[in-house]
Structure formats: C-alpha cells, structure tokens
Amino acid sequence: DADVTQTPRNRITKTGKRIMLECSQTKGHDRMYWYRQDPGLGLRLIYYSFDVKDINKGEISDGYSVSRQAQAKFSLSLESAIPNQTALYFCATVDRMDEQFFGPGTRLTVL
C-alpha cells in the first residue's frame, strides 16, 4: 500500500461548488502539506500542519481551508470553487529531516 494516498484522483466540478480533497498517510509523520501545481509555475504551498492542533497558511491560502482530523489525515477544502483553482493538487508528509514524501495527486477541474 502507498504511504501517502489522496482521494479522489480526479474531480470535475462546477463554479461555486464546495469540494473536499482528502489525504491519508501511514508514515507516522507529524507534518503534512498541501500544494497545488500549475503548468510552468512549479508547486506552491497552500497550507501546512505540524500536528492536529497546528495549522499554518502557506504562500497561496486564499480560497482554501484545511482540517487536520488526526495525525494521519489532512483534508483540503475549496468552499466555493472557481475556474482558476483548476490544478493538480498534492499532499505531502515531511519527516524530521525535512524530507518530503508525496501522494499521487488529485487533478481538479472547475468548470
């Protein structure tokens, strides 16, 4: 089984809809991150969490919210999706040496 899993893998939705992307990990890492990837822009950090009670905004948090339900689960929500949130979304865990481990990604399309 994969160490970091994301669901769904693909999602098409309409403008204004609420969307939740989920991430689970079995690596036992405290730190979890959400990124989005756009062509030509690399990955940009949306939110990160050090543990269940510690949530931090990243570079591009506007329009997104997160929930850390447990050490192993970190969810990303788009309260009211808009077309420019169409992107590839990645969850990652980070170990004590700052090494990152990524999930397979969720391709989100907002029409």
Added chain:
Amino acid sequence: KQEVTQIPAALSVPEGENLVLNCSFTDSAIYNLQWFRQDPGKGLTSLLLIQSSQREQTSGRLNASLDKSSGRSTLYIAASQPGDSATYLCAVSNNNDMRFGAGTRLTVKP
C-alpha cells in the same frame, strides 16, 4: 521571499550522455535542498536530499551538489537512459517554508 529557478526548462539528450541539471535560489539561508522526479500525471518521487551542512549526495547514477554561498545546486546524471525521461524539480526548505522550482523536462532519446 525565496525564489527558486531551474534552467533549462527543457533538455533533450541522446542515450548514454552525462548531463547536469541546474537549480538556483536567492536566499542562501536554507535548511536543506531536495531533488525530485515527476513522471507525467504522477506524483513526485524523492531522489536526493542535501542538508545545508552537506556539499553533495549520491545515489546510483545520480549526484547532487549544493553550494549555499552561491545559491546553486546541480543534479548530475551519469550515462543517461530513456527511462530517465521525466521532469526534475528542486525544492528548498527554509523554516518550514518550502519553495519549488518550475522543473526541467528531460528527454533521453534512444
């Protein structure tokens, strides 16, 4: 604000060639630098992690170097193979702020 640049954006080489991918960053106060490989439509696979106190790391045909003072890292791939074709990304870590380059898309032709 840390900025990470990877040049070239794309590179095509014949099989068997040795090659170097470049990564530069503007703030030398980094905690570590990590190189990743990304295949089309897939997630990122960690290749090498260099801590700020280290100068290089090696794994098989891959060697990554780090020069903090000049804000540069290189990823050297020896004896390239078609299976090395992918996008290679570097990421720098500084106090929990992770910044990625846009990547270099490598094509190794048989």
